[in-house]
Amino acid sequence: MNSDHLSIALFSVVVAITLYITYMASRYNKTTADFYAGGRGFSGLQNGLAISGDYMSAASFLGISGLIALSGYDGFLYSIGFLVAWLVALLLTAELLRNSGRFTMADAVAFRMRQRPVRTAAATSTIIVSIFYLLAQMVGAGILVGLLIHAESSAAKNWTILAVGALMILYVTVGGMRGTTYVQIVKAVLLMSGTILIVFLALNKFNWNFSHMMGQASDNSAKAAAAAKAAAHKPPGPAPEYLGPGGKYGLTGTTKLDFISLALALVLGTAGLPHILTRFYTVPTAKVARKSVLWAIGIIGSFYLMTLVLGFGAGALVKDRKAMGAGGNLASPLLAEEVGGGKGSNGGAILLALIAAVAFATILAVVAGLTLTSSASFAHDLYANVIKKGECSEAEELKVARIAAVVIGAIAIVLSMAAKNQNIAFLVALAFAVAASANLPTILYSLYWRRFNTRGAVWSIYGGLITCIGLIIFSPNVSGTRTALFKCSANAATPTVCNGGGHDWAWFHLTNPGIISIPAGFLFGIIGTLMVREPRAEEKFVELEVRALTGAGAEKATVH
Amino acid sequence: MTQLDEPGRHAARSEGVPDGYQEIYDSPEFAELRSRFRRLVIPLVVGFLAWYTLYVFTATYAHNFMKHEVWGHINRGLIFGLLEFASTFGIAYLYSVRAEKEIDPLAAELLERFNSRAGGE
Numbered sequence: 001m002n003s004d005h006l007s008i009a010l011f012s013v014v015v016a017i018t019l020y021i022t023y024m025a026s027r028y029n030k031t032t033a034d035f036y037a038g039g040r041g042f043s044g045l046q047n048g049l050a051i052s053g054d055y056m057s058a059a060s061f062l063g064i065s066g067l068i069a070l071s072g073y074d075g076f077l078y079s080i081g082f083l084v085a086w087l088v089a090l091l092l093t094a095e096l097l098r099n100s101g102r103f104t105m106a107d108a109v110a111f112r113m114r115q116r117p118v119r120t121a122a123a124t125s126t127i128i129v130s131i132f133y134l135l136a137q138m139v140g141a142g143i144l145v146g147l148l149i150h151a152e153s154s155a156a157k158n159w160t161i162l163a164v165g166a167l168m169i170l171y172v173t174v175g176g177m178r179g180t181t182y183v184q185i186v187k188a189v190l191l192m193s194g195t196i197l198i199v200f201l202a203l204n205k206f207n208w209n210f211s212h213m214m215g216q217a218s219d220n221s222a223k224a225a226a227a228a229k230a231a232a233h234k235p236p237g238p239a240p241e242y243l244g245p246g247g248k249y250g251l252t253g254t255t256k257l258d259f260i261s262l263a264l265a266l267v268l269g270t271a272g273l274p275h276i277l278t279r280f281y282t283v284p285t286a287k288v289a290r291k292s293v294l295w296a297i298g299i300i301g302s303f304y305l306m307t308l309v310l311g312f313g314a315g316a317l318v319k320d321r322k323a324m325g326a327g328g329n330l331a332s333p334l335l336a337e338e339v340g341g342g343k344g345s346n347g348g349a350i351l352l353a354l355i356a357a358v359a360f361a362t363i364l365a366v367v368a369g370l371t372l373t374s375s376a377s378f379a380h381d382l383y384a385n386v387i388k389k390g391e392c393s394e395a396e397e398l399k400v401a402r403i404a405a406v407v408i409g410a411i412a413i414v415l416s417m418a419a420k421n422q423n424i425a426f427l428v429a430l431a432f433a434v435a436a437s438a439n440l441p442t443i444l445y446s447l448y449w450r451r452f453n454t455r456g457a458v459w460s461i462y463g464g465l466i467t468c469i470g471l472i473i474f475s476p477n478v479s480g481t482r483t484a485l486f487k488c489s490a491n492a493a494t495p496t497v498c499n500g501g502g503h504d505w506a507w508f509h510l511t512n513p514g515i516i517s518i519p520a521g522f523l524f525g526i527i528g529t530l531m532v533r534e535p536r537a538e539e540k541f542v543e544l545e546v547r548a549l550t551g552a553g554a555e556k557a558t559v560h
Numbered sequence: 561m562t563q564l565d566e567p568g569r570h571a572a573r574s575e576g577v578p579d580g581y582q583e584i585y586d587s588p589e590f591a592e593l594r595s596r597f598r599r600l601v602i603p604l605v606v607g608f609l610a611w612y613t614l615y616v617f618t619a620t621y622a623h624n625f626m627k628h629e630v631w632g633h634i635n636r637g638l639i640f641g642l643l644e645f646a647s648t649f650g651i652a653y654l655y656s657v658r659a660e661k662e663i664d665p666l667a668a669e670l671l672e673r674f675n676s677r678a679g680g681e
Contacts, residue, residue, distance in 0.1 A: 073626075073637055077619060080612075080644045087608050090652055091601050211632030218633065244627025244637050245619040256620045263616040267609075287664060290656060297652045301645055543581045549593055550667045552584065552674035 006349060010357035011145075014190075015167065018364060021182045022175035029176040032394050033558050035401060036103035036376045037281040038177035040557040044288045046185060048295020051279050053184030054369040055082075055270075055296070056191060056303055057133075058140040059428045061362050064304070065335075066328025068311020070321070072221060072242035074249050075311055077259070079304035081266030086300065088271040088440075090293045095286035096447050096548040097277060102555050104373075105274045105439065106381040109446045112540035113454040116386050121461040123381035125438045126274040128465065129431050130374035131412060133275070134367055136427035138164055138416035141363045143329065144356070157420045164367060165413035171368040172375065172405040177282060180368045187365035192303065194358040198332070198351070199306045201339035202313035210309070217315030218242045224321050258510045262429065265514030269432030272439030275373040284557040310335060333359065371412070375404035430472055433514045437464030437521040445525050447548060450541040452529050459528025464521025471513035480506030580674050593666045600658055604651055615644055 029035045042050070060082065067075030101108035106122035141164045142157035171179055206213045222239035229236055241247040249259035270276060280289045314331035317338045318324065324331045333355045337343060340351030379401035384392040419427075441460045445452040472478060479486045486503035510516075547553050577585075584590050619626060619637060626637035 076638075076641055077616075080615070080641055084608065084612050084644060084648050087604075087648060087651055091605050091655060209632075211634050214633040241623065241627065243629075243633055244623055244635055246623045249620070250623055259620055260616060263612075267612060290659065294652055294656050297648065301649060305642075305645060539577060542577045542585045545594070546581045546584045546590065546670075546674070549590075549597060550584065550670040550674065552581065552671055553578075 006353035007356045010353050011360050014357050014361045014364070017186065018167075018171065018183045018361070021186065022171050022179040025175040025179035025182060028178055029398075031558065032103065032380070032397055032401075033555070034178065035176035035398055036278070036372075036380065037555075038181050040282055040284055040555065042181060042282045042288075042292075044283065044291030045295055046181070047279060047283050047288070047292035048299060049188040050181045050184040050282070051276065051292060051296040052299040052303070053186075053188035053191070053365045054275060054279060055300060056188070056362065057366045057428075058137055058144070058359065058363050060303070060307070061191065061195075061359060062140070062144065062329045062332055063327065063428075064307045065310035065314060066324060066331040067248070068308065069217070069314035069318070069324060069331035069335075070221075070328040071248040072218070072312075072315070073245050074247050074259075076308060077245070077249075077263065078266065079307055081263050082270070083297070083301050083304050085267045085270035086293065086297045088268065089276070090290070090297065093271045093277070093443055093447070094280050094289045094293045097443070098280045098283065098286045098289040099551045099554040100447070100544055100548045101277075101281060103278070103281060103380050104377045105277050105443070106377065106385075108277075109442050109457055111544050112446065112452075112537040113457055113534075115390075118454055118457045119381040119385050121458050122439075122442070123377045123386075125434065125461050125465050126377040126381075127374045127408070128469075129272075129274060129434050129439070130370045131408070131415070132427050132434070133273075133431040134370045134374075134412040135416050135419055136431070137363050137367050137370070138412060139420055139427070140329070141360070141367075142416065142420050143325070144359055144363075154420070158417050161413055161416045161420065164363065165409050165416070167364060168367040168371050169406055169409040171364070172372045172409075173402045175368075177278075177372060180365075180372050181282060183368055184365040187361045188299065190358050190361050192299065194355055195303060195306050195310065198336050198339060198355065199309045199313070201351075202309055202317065202335060205313075205317065205339060210312075213309070213312050213316050214243055216317075217312045220315055220319075220321070254509050257515065258512060261510050261512040261515035264518055265429065265433040265436050265512055268436035268440050268514075268518060270435075272435035272443060273431070274377065274435075274439070275369045277443075278373050278376065279369075281555070286551055286554070313339075367412075371405050371409055374408050375401050378404040378408070429512050430468070430477075433472075433512055433517060434465060434468050436514060437468040437517040438462075439464075440518075441521040441525045445529070447544070449529075450538055451533075452525070453532065453534035453537040455532050455534075456525045456529030460521050460525030463524025463528075464517060467520040467524075468513050468517035471508050471510075471517055474506055474508040475511055475513065476506045476509065477511055478506065480504035580677055583677065584670055584674050587670070589666060589670055593663065593670060596662050596666065600655065600662060604655055608647065608651055611647055612644065615640055 028039065033039060064075055064078045067078065069075075097108050100111055104122070105126055106119045109122050110118040138161050142160045145160040146153075146157050171183055175183070203210065203213070206216070221242045225239045226236055241250065249255045279292075283289050283292055310332050314324070314335040318331065318334045320334075323334060333352055336355040337348040337352040340349070341347035379397050383400045383404075384390065384397045438461045441464060442457050445456060445460065476484060478484055480503065484503070484506070543553075618640065626640065627635050629635045630639060
């Protein structure tokens with residue numbers, strides 16, 4: 001059996017199901033509350049599944065298991081950060097945002113403030129975070145689909161990106177939040193079922209002895225490292241750490257600091273991601289928002305536990321480590337092939353195609369959520385409230401939202417094609433770092449600090465945003481290494497040192513800026529706030545706090 | 561200074577607090593609600609951040625401690641990481657149980673009072 005044809009058939013099934021859902025949901029999109037918030041009628045379980053579907057991106061499914069397969073324990077650190085982050089959302093933001101906001105992040109943070117400057121800032125940061133996140137997903141889709149159906153040419157990647165982009169525009173403009181939510185629910189169920197199946201088969205191969213699986217993966221890693229050294233005519237030294245921490249991030253003081261910076265961005269970024277935050281608006285009450293986060297923590301936590309088995313399982317069972325790709329992104333699909341009976345067997349072909357389709361569904365659901373959130377922010381914040389100063393009919397706003405989805409989708413397609421051969425890991429890390437530096441301080445201050453005002457909000461958003469992106473530009477992600485956006489010359493001494501050859505302006509040596517830019521975002525908010533007093537913002541804190549804690553005056557579910 | 565509100569929402573007011581909110585805000589029940597919320601949330605937030613920080617620093621700077629194998633290839637690092645999962649599930653569960661018991665009834669009572677006094681929607 002040919003896994004290429006099977007992959008294409010299963011991809012088509014995924015696309016057909018999601019398009020049908022979108023078509024069914026389209027009949028309900030009459031008001032802005034329907035289009036942006038799905039009528040606020042979802043249950044805790046439904047929204048919990050949708051949050052999980054929105055959050056478990058290609059980076060989670062393919063990236064983390066790949067990191068664990070290749071680098072061992074250090075990949076596990078991502079799983080922990082991505083999960084613990086949900087406690088920030090559960091305890092500090094989800095319920096209060098549900099009560100105080102309406103459709104976008106700006107609705108909540110501009111509640112007490114002067115609308116135009118704060119909405120402009122919040123919309124800018126929403127769109128920037130979402131586009132970086134989108135790029136990572138779409139470039140990932142291009143690489144993944146290209147490798148899986150053995151079409152690795154540049155044109156094939158472009159066609160994949162174009163197809164994914166066109167689908168996401170269709171889901172959003174036709175299905176709105178309701179359609180997007182059902183797509184995410186279906187994806188979450190598919191992803192969990194597919195993962196459970198592979199984990200079951202992988203553990204079964206080791207008679208359910210996880211320690212044995214870890215040992216086998218560790219042996220393979222040591223052998224691969226020794227073979228690489230021999231091939232490069234280097235003396236055999238000790239194998240890099242695999243089962244304990246430090247294999248990837250423990251080499252020098254700088255990489256250790258880089259890990260701490262990453263850990264900070266991961267744990268504080270989630271609660272500031274606009275496409276996650278808007279999911280809290282799709283339920284009728286704050287109590288249901290809490291329930292949905294509880295479901296999400298259960299589902300996401302179980303999933304990340306299983307990534308350990310996917311990662312170590314791939315490390316132990318997949319013989320051809322090169323086939324996993326440089327970042328290990330194909331570890332999970334190759335593990336599926338292996339536990340199904342190996343290359344060339346029918347079982348292997350079926351499972352490989354199945355997991356590839358699940359990964360494709362994963363990407364589609366995440367890009368739809370991102371496009372919806374950024375186009376909503378453009379139409380509702382920038383167009384209706386800043387440009388039209390609130391004098392804009394719902395029908396007009398909806399039209400603009402749909403046009404914005406097409407335009408943002410087109411921008412993402414073009415940028416993804418330009419970036420299709422780049423390292424994608426830094427785009428996701430940047431999205432998390434921007435969310436933690438620009439969005440989280442503003443959200444927390446506006447909910448909990450009475451004295452906080454317009455200037456503080458504007459300063460913390462732009463301050464966090466500019467610090468974060470500025471540091472990224474001068475980081476090794478952008479220049480000075482062989483894997484950077486602007487590569488240094490191929491004859492550079494090592495992958496991390498340019499020695500003046502080619503592009504090198506990386507004076508900031510961490511790949512993740514969080515450790516500087518997150519405190520900077522919080523600090524800018526304090527400085528901006530303390531410079532002026534804004535009596536109206538402090539007065540409106542009364543309304544905000546009562547509304548946030550009791551739900552008095554909060555948006556209600558629409559009834560159909 | 562231009563003041564812009566959401567279209568259609570208490571559009572007649574450009575200043576001050578809309579009806580009903582100040583009364584609730586000044587009531588002893590609301591003060592109680594706020595203090596219960598803080599007493600519940602602050603210790604949990606401080607706790608999980610400290611516990612996560614401890615994990616991150618141990619994984620970064622105490623490699624020998626973490627790679628000590630306890631059972632087969634299962635080492636302290638893996639156990640510590642799994643404990644982070646367990647504590648996240650535990651804190652989430654604890655919060656939801658206590659919020660349901662200590663926060664929700666009081667919040668519901670105040671919401672009802674707000675809706676009846678303000679002639680609510």
